[in-house]
Amino acid sequence: MxxxxxxxxxxxxxxxxxxxxxxxxxxxxxxxxxxxxxxxxxxxxxxxxxxxxxxxxxxxxxxxxxxxxxxxxxxxxxxxxxxxxxxxxxxxxxxxxxxxxxxxxxxxxxxxxxxxxxxxLADPDTRFPETTEVMTNSVLGVARDTVGAIEKSDPDLARVVLQSEHVVLAFKGEILRKAERRVAEGSMSVDSAFDLHELVSHCILIADHCSNIAEQVIYERTGMIVRHMEERWVERPASDS
CATH class of the missing domain: 1.20.58.220 (Phosphate transport system protein phou homolog 2; domain 2)
Known part of the structure; x- marks a missing residue:
């Protein structure tokens, strides 16, 4: 006893x-x-x-x-x-x-x-494309959803985080194209364009880490391993990974 x-x-x-x-x-x-x-x-x-x-x-x-x-x-x-x-x-x-x-x-x-x-910053007064702030707000939202998925152990919310990574990548392409046009027009310096590229790259990194966390939330709750294949997320049993 x-x-x-x-x-x-x-x-x-x-x-x-x-x-x-x-x-x-x-x-x-x-x-x-x-x-x-x-x-x-x-x-x-x-x-x-x-x-x-x-x-x-x-x-x-x-x-x-x-x-x-x-x-x-x-x-x-x-x-x-x-x-x-x-x-x-x-x-x-x-x-x-x-x-x-x-x-x-x-x-x-x-x-x-x-x-x-x-x-x-090469020129603190340079205004970046308006889409830049939309992107950073989106990344912040992804981070919040990621922590929400952790707190609730919610695989569905984790899947939302995974799908959001494509949106963030789309923002990157749009913002950098706008920057290229502004550099060509002379309304943005090359150095400021590099600053913008660095900010955008950091945003992509945050989204990538959030995706890694989302994968772990899904694994913990379901035992499924998540893999990114051909622009889509695939879940497989751990024994098949």
Whole structure:
């Protein structure tokens, strides 16, 4: 009876630690979305002080990233030593936390790089094509949906995130074509066009990391591996990947 009670307590502790990891991951996701939003605002406002604040927040994300990964490693190590019994779903959940946590940290890094552009712009007064702000708003929406998919463990919302990547890529093509025309007309300098290209490339990176997270959400909930094939997303059982 005592042994059964000890096993029960150990299992409850394991369940609690997995739940805690999920909670910390969701908190990290919300912080990262706020960071990206602040980065875009600092960029459009050309606000160096706000940009510095984004860099400071990125440091906070980096610290949390390390803490979360350490917690995951400690839990898996305890399970390997027989302190806990983690079932297949729990192991998958912990591994997913590790992968998503890493992707969130990378999104934050890209956000910090966007904020850093404020002090590097060739001509801060140059106005970029209006579609640029539409694109950044779209990317911010993708990031919010991504974190929503994490919080709700929602594979359907994760699929929306995957489909959104094509929209972001379409924006890139349109914006860069407009920039080329403006350079040819002499209304935008080559250096400013390079600045715009860098911003757009950062947006693509954020969308790409969000797609990676969405793939993990789908895998955790369904066990299906997501692959991008011929401009469409395909889900396959893990054994077929």
């Amino acid at each position: 005592v042994l059964e009670m000890d096993d029960s307590r150990a299992q409850q502790d394991a369940n609690g630690r997995v739940t805690h990891l999920r909670k910390r991951l969701c908190e990290q996701g919300r912080v990262v979305v706020s960071l990206v939003e602040a980065a875009f605002k600092a960029f459009y406002d050309r606000d160096a002080a706000d940009a510095a604040g984004v860099s400071a927040e990125d440091d906070r994300v980096d610290r949390a990233d390390v803490e979360i990964e350490k917690e995951c490693v400690a839990l898996l190590t305890s399970a390997a030593h027989g302190d806990y019994r983690l079932d297949q779903d729990q192991v998958r959940s912990v591994l997913t936390v590790v992968k998503i946590n890493n992707e969130l940290e990378r999104v934050a890094d890209v956000g910090a790089e966007i904020a850093d552009l404020v002090g590097k």
